[in-house]
Amino acid sequence: MTTVEPVSPYPPATSRDLDGWxxxxxxxxxxxxxxxxxxxxxxxxxxRIGAWAAGISVGLSTAIVGLVLLAITGRISGVPLIGGGVLFAGLCMIFLHRVGRRLPDTGRLRSVRGPARLRDGIIAALTSYLPATALMVVAMIVTGRFSGVIIVNVALLLLLASAFVVPSAVLGRGREAFRRRARTDALLRARLEEDRLSWKPDHATPMYGPL
Structure with missing residues (x-):
């Protein structure tokens, strides 16, 4: 008995060129x-770019905290923070460059639990930062320890920016950035051309485009 493949109501990937999609x-x-x-x-x-960008931000934030610690207290403990932060940021930059020019495996889980727009990321960061800052101001007034509270506050601000603001900014413009790279990056474009010619629709993804 011959099995007849159902005809897809959607146009095949080869019905348009890459620029059309x-x-x-x-x-x-x-x-x-x-x-x-x-x-x-x-x-x-x-x-993935958002994750590596957040890593870069964490590394640079660590280095900044080290600089603030060194400037305010003069403690040598700020030096390892500076060196470690710069090194970590550099490693994340290398992986970020590689991710931007490769086609990711879309079969893996790609849901993101967190803000997906810059505005939402800023709101999420401020929701945590402002109450914590208010408590720090009270503690600073009560204890009279200004330098320690300032360092902790700067570290908290940078950490929240790295965790919420940076990834949400990347995710919010992810499709526009992908479109721009696909038009200007010759290597990525070549890989997309190969993908367009070989891709087959499935139940979850019935169409190749649009973007």
Whole structure:
């Protein structure tokens, strides 16, 4: 008995060239939540870029805290923080560069538990930072220890910015950034061209585009 494959109601990936699938006009005709291969690639890559960008921010924040500690207290303990932070940020930059030019594995879980827009990231950071700062001000007035509280406050601000603001900024513009790289990065474009010619639709992702 012959098995007949169902005919997909969606156009095949080869029905348009890559620039056609990347078109902003085509994207405007489809709901932003409609699943497509290009959107899965862009969202997954943005999640990974956001993670490495947050790592860079954590490293630089650590170095800044070390500088503040060294400047205010003169303690040599700030030097390891500076060196370690710069080294960690440098390693994250290397991985960030590699992620931006590769096609991610969209078969893995790519849901992001956290703010996905810059505005939401800022609100989330301030929601934690402002009450904590108020408590620190009270503690500073009561104890009279200014330098320690200032260092902790700076560290908290930078940590919250790294954890909430930086990733949400990347995720919020992930598709636009992916479209720009696909048009200007020759290596990424070549890999997308290969993907367009070999990709097959499935139940979860019935269309190749739009982005």
């Amino acid at each position: 990347l078109s902003e006009d085509l994207a405007a005709l489809h709901p932003a939540e409609a699943p497509t291969r290009l959107r899965a690639l862009a969202d997954t890559q943005a999640a």
